[in-house]
Amino acid sequence: MCKKPYYITTPIYYPSANLHIGNTYTTVAADALARFKRLTGYDVMFLTGTDEHGQKIQRIAEEKGVTPKEYVDEIVAGIKSLWEIMDISYDKFIRTTDDYHIKAVQDIFKKLYDQGDIYKDSYEGWYCTPCESFWTETQLVDGKCPDCGRPVEKAKEEAYFFKMSKYADRLIKHIEDHPEFIQPESRKNEMLNNFLRPGLQDLCVSRTSFNWGIPVTFDNEHVIYVWIDALSNYITALGYGNEDTSLYERFWPADVHLIGKDILRFHTIYWPIMLMALEVPLPKQVFGHGWLLVDGGKMSKSKGNVVDPVALVNSFGVDPVRYYLLKEIPFGSDGLFNNEIFIKKINSDLANDLGNLLSRTITMIEKYFDSVIPAPTAKEDIDNELINLALATPVKVQAAIDDLKIPEALEAIWDLIGRANKYIDETTPWILAKDESKKERLGTVLYNLVESLRFASVMISAFLPTTSSKINEQINSEVTTWNSLSAFDGTSAGTKVNKGAVIFPRIDVEAKLSELEALRQEQLKATEKKEMKPIKEEITIEDFEKIDLRVAKVIGCEPVKGAKKLLKLKVDLGGEERQVVSGIAQYYKPEELVGKSIVLVANLKPVKLRGELSQGMILAAATDDDGKLFVVDPGNLETGSVVR
Numbered sequence: 001m002c003k004k005p006y007y008i009t010t011p012i013y014y015p016s017a018n019l020h021i022g023n024t025y026t027t028v029a030a031d032a033l034a035r036f037k038r039l040t041g042y043d044v045m046f047l048t049g050t051d052e053h054g055q056k057i058q059r060i061a062e063e064k065g066v067t068p069k070e071y072v073d074e075i076v077a078g079i080k081s082l083w084e085i086m087d088i089s090y091d092k093f094i095r096t097t098d099d100y101h102i103k104a105v106q107d108i109f110k111k112l113y114d115q116g117d118i119y120k121d122s123y124e125g126w127y128c129t130p131c132e133s134f135w136t137e138t139q140l141v142d143g144k145c146p147d148c149g150r151p152v153e154k155a156k157e158e159a160y161f162f163k164m165s166k167y168a169d170r171l172i173k174h175i176e177d178h179p180e181f182i183q184p185e186s187r188k189n190e191m192l193n194n195f196l197r198p199g200l201q202d203l204c205v206s207r208t209s210f211n212w213g214i215p216v217t218f219d220n221e222h223v224i225y226v227w228i229d230a231l232s233n234y235i236t237a238l239g240y241g242n243e244d245t246s247l248y249e250r251f252w253p254a255d256v257h258l259i260g261k262d263i264l265r266f267h268t269i270y271w272p273i274m275l276m277a278l279e280v281p282l283p284k285q286v287f288g289h290g291w292l293l294v295d296g297g298k299m300s301k302s303k304g305n306v307v308d309p310v311a312l313v314n315s316f317g318v319d320p321v322r323y324y325l326l327k328e329i330p331f332g333s334d335g336l337f338n339n340e341i342f343i344k345k346i347n348s349d350l351a352n353d354l355g356n357l358l359s360r361t362i363t364m365i366e367k368y369f370d371s372v373i374p375a376p377t378a379k380e381d382i383d384n385e386l387i388n389l390a391l392a393t394p395v396k397v398q399a400a401i402d403d404l405k406i407p408e409a410l411e412a413i414w415d416l417i418g419r420a421n422k423y424i425d426e427t428t429p430w431i432l433a434k435d436e437s438k439k440e441r442l443g444t445v446l447y448n449l450v451e452s453l454r455f456a457s458v459m460i461s462a463f464l465p466t467t468s469s470k471i472n473e474q475i476n477s478e479v480t481t482w483n484s485l486s487a488f489d490g491t492s493a494g495t496k497v498n499k500g501a502v503i504f505p506r507i508d509v510e511a512k513l514s515e516l517e518a519l520r521q522e523q524l525k526a527t528e529k530k531e532m533k534p535i536k537e538e539i540t541i542e543d544f545e546k547i548d549l550r551v552a553k554v555i556g557c558e559p560v561k562g563a564k565k566l567l568k569l570k571v572d573l574g575g576e577e578r579q580v581v582s583g584i585a586q587y588y589k590p591e592e593l594v595g596k597s598i599v600l601v602a603n604l605k606p607v608k609l610r611g612e613l614s615q616g617m618i619l620a621a622a623t624d625d626d627g628k629l630f631v632v633d634p635g636n637l638e639t640g641s642v643v644r
Ligand code: MSP
Pocket: 010, 011, 012, 013, 014, 017, 021, 022, 023, 024, 025, 026, 051, 230, 231, 233, 258, 259, 260, 261, 262, 263, 290, 291, 292, 293, 299
């Protein structure tokens, strides 16, 4: 039978985004859906990738002294390894620096220009000269550059624009006619009422102020500005605009673009309009999930509350992290990541419910049946409740996933796990084991438990793949297809179980919390250290040459009366003596300086400090917090030498 195609995408990530648990969330959710669709018989294309162009990347690369491509190559390798750690089963990874993507985007831009949807005009905004960035009024923070905090000024640059308004009515109609197009429902109204109905502004789609982007083929001053480049990935990855379009023909339109709510506008307004202009069918659905918050709100580096998924996986394993993200965050709304709730959930749902069910079942089979799974030969009515629930659960799970309700799907599976645990308490196998005449009944109970575990394992394989494999190994099951869940008989009696390690050891909550806090403090310190002070506004060599720096020798030094921080130095410039007042008393005793060579800003306008004349300034290197200071040492250069 020919499988039905299913195409799911995540956003393509900015390499500068410094991936945290929030970004990881989108991809873990997409992975669960992709795995589930594969499990239930679809031919899946699961796309993810990286969005590598833009001014920010260019600037970071310049600061690091590497090319933008070298910079992104390194980060992309890190992102791919994160996805490996998180067990992400993507089918294709697109990079917007891939040749086929660049070519297709250039053709798309040209086509839109040729047909009159893109036109040239000028872009006016707030410009930050040191950052070379344009900002809109709303992006400014207190009227200043949101990146560096310096003043901005109104500026204009030539740019291409996309005529968004031309397609607005068609898009409104599409959204109204296809209630499933924007999900969850509340986000649909936000898009219609806040953006579409009040009228769309044309979108600026090129820039001339930086060049790390896809060049406009017919106007080489311009690079294509992010969204046309980024959004097109969903079709270029399938070969659109290139020779082999077989994947495009098979998988487009996408079944779902899974994204965070912050980029919903781009996906539900700009993207469909671009597609309409290209005469390409629209994706079937765009699902905007909520934010993953931490205590204290949004994650941010400066608050030191960014949760690093790799540290979590190292500490707890991958499936607890996946479980928490998928089960505890209501899919579609904001959710909280909290260490304590996370650890308690591992203990209750994974260690207690699932882990215990497995270890109790295997231990009893080992003890009472020499590790061989017995046949279910002595059924009783009480079994039906468990069996019926097992048979009903896959149907519930599938319905929940069809509605993109991932937490509900997991809840249904955990209901079955809970029911199986209750079944142990009801049937009391340890009492049955005491009576030889109840051996067959005991065997039936244990068979039902193994089969329930098999059901759970097949169903969780989409969400917790590693755990599912571990369960299969211990119950020694190779019957792992979704279809095998239509009957409660997939386990083969006579098979030997393999008792293995406890799949989720219980965690000491207090001890682990303090360990995590220590780790957080360490990371905070590390990032603080790495945070570089912004470089001041650029100057020319001519500006610099105005400063006259000279090697001078300290020939006398004493404190300035009544000023704890100041020293008064007498310095010899090689032919001229001067008095200089310097705020270095906390770091040097007068006698340590006498006889030392220093570097003096010799043409600084003299000032009086605490009534003392200061004819110049001594160069020193210091930490921001007044912790350390060192007077710059010119070595044994002759007094009076010029420093350039
Ligand atoms: N490059 C664009 C997407 C282009 S798609 C054609 C981008 N990249 S991103 O790296 O900044 O974000 C990637 C995804 O992470 C987005 O879906 C964003 O919503 C999501 N998240 C970023 N922080 C998040 C949370 N704190 N919580 C949940 N999702 C978060 O945007």
